[in-house]
Every structure is written in structure tokens, then in C-alpha cells.
Amino acid sequence: xxxxxxxxxxxxxxxxxxxxxxxxxxxxxxxxxxxxxxxxxxxxxxxxxxxxxxxxxxxxxxxxxxxxxxxxxxxxxxxxxxxxxxxxxxxxxxxxxxxxxxxxxxxxxxxxxxxxxxxxxxxxxxxxxxxxxxxxxxxxxxxxxxxxxxxxxxxxxxxxxxxxxxxxxxxxxxxxxxxxxxxxxxxxxxxxxxxxxxxxxxxxxxxxxxxxxxxxxx
Numbered sequence: 251x252x253x254x255x256x257x258x259x260x261x262x263x264x265x266x267x268x269x270x271x272x273x274x275x276x277x278x279x280x281x282x283x284x285x286x287x288x289x290x291x292x293x294x295x296x297x298x299x300x301x302x303x304x305x306x307x308x309x310x311x312x313x314x315x316x317x318x319x320x321x322x323x324x325x326x327x328x329x330x331x332x333x334x335x336x337x338x339x340x341x342x343x344x345x346x347x348x349x350x351x352x353x354x355x356x357x358x359x360x361x362x363x364x365x366x367x368x369x370x371x372x373x374x375x376x377x378x379x380x381x382x383x384x385x386x387x388x389x390x391x392x393x394x395x396x397x398x399x400x401x402x403x404x405x406x407x408x409x410x411x412x413x414x415x416x417x418x419x420x421x422x423x424x425x426x427x428x429x430x431x432x433x434x435x436x437x438x439x440x441x442x443x444x445x446x447x448x449x450x451x452x453x454x455x456x457x458x459x460x461x462x463x464x465x466x467x468x
Contacts (some may be wrong), residue, residue, distance in 0.1 A: 348372030381415035
């Protein structure tokens with residue numbers, strides 16, 4: 251499973267990139283607002299740090315304006331994935347861009363039928379939102395299972411399932427079991443993957459026992 255981080259905070263991105271575990275970045279208008287930086291220079295800065303796909307979302311909702319915005323975004327770097335909404339106009343833009351060799355991330359997917367449309371439009375990624383479905387008492391992980399199963403039925407579907415709206419490590423682990431290709435999560439959720447009480451207590455015991463030996467490796 252590929253690991254993307256869902257943030258526009260350049261410091262967090264640099265920290266995660268330094269681990270060697272980061273495969274890409276996803277951003278959206280809300281994250282850009284939170285970062286408080288100018289959008290285009292920010293995406294350029296992220297692309298300088300991360301060599302994998304960097305999702306940059308269009309702001310418009312109509313075809314003509316989305317198409318113009320997409321032209322600006324895809325010129326930032328070759329590894330920019332233009333992010334478009336799962337709407338008729340968004341999928342039209344997706345088809346044109348993907349046919350021209352540009353990565354497209356189709357976002358705001360909430361049903362298997364929508365995921366089929368994204369794959370038909372040639373999306374590099376489709377982003378089903380697990381957490382937001384859970385918020386309305388629906389089963390977000392079952393959506394991941396359905397999409398993975400559908401895509402596996404067709405060799406000509408190259409779209410990768412990018413699990414989004416990840417709220418906890420369980421979302422990541424269960425999605426990985428299902429065969430999802432990518433997950434994107436906030437830095438705080440990724441940090442939780444390291445944690446286990448037995449790791450903490452075991453390390454503390456090793457450190458204490460080493461002190462009692464009176465030795466030093468250096």
C-alpha cells in the first residue's frame with residue numbers, strides 16, 4: 251500500500267518525507283486555507299520535497315473553468331495529479347487530461363457506481379471518503395471493499411483506489427487487507443501507526459537493563 255499524507259503543511263511533509271515512507275501528498279482547498287499560504291507556490295514547494303504524486307485540486311465546478319485551472323496546475327510539475335470532483339463536468343475534464351497523459355485524482359467518491367465512472371474516465375486515482383460515510387452511519391470500509399472487488403474484475407481499469415477521509419489506523423489496516431492501492435491520512439493518524447503499548451514498555455525495559463550493565467557502545 252502506498253502512503254500519501256493529507257496535508258498542506260510543508261513542515262509536516264518534510265518530516266514525513268525524511269522517513270522514506272512517504273509516497274505522495276494530497277491537498278484540498280480546506281487544507282490550503284489552513285496552511286495560510288498562496289496555492290500555486292505552495293504546490294511547487296511540495297513538489298520540490300516529494301517526488302511522488304501531489305494532488306492539487308481545481309477550485310471551479312464548471313467544465314470550462316476547471317479545464318483552464320487544470321492547465322495551470324499540471325504545468326507546475328510532471329508529478330502533479332490534478333484533482334477534480336466526481337461530477338459530469340469533473341469526469342469530462344478527467345477524460346481529457348488522462349488521455350493527454352496527465353494524472354487525475356477524482357475526489358468525493360461515495361458509491362461504487364461513482365467509482366466505475368471514474369475508472370471509465372481514465373482517472374489515475376479515485377478517492378472514496380471512508381470517514382465521512384462513517385459520520386452518517388454508513389460503512390465506509392465496505393465501499394472500499396466494493397470498489398476494489400469491481401476494479402479487480404476488469405484488467406483495463408488502471409485506476410488506483412486511494413482511501414481518503416482516514417480517521418484512524420484501523421481504516422488503514424482494513425483497507426490494506428482489502429487490497430486498496432493507496433491511503434491518504436493526516437500526519438496525526440500516520441503517527442498513530444507507530445504506537446503500541448508493548449513497544450513502549452519493551453523499549454523502556456531494554457533501556458533500563460542496558461543501564462544496569464554499565465556498558466557503552468560508543
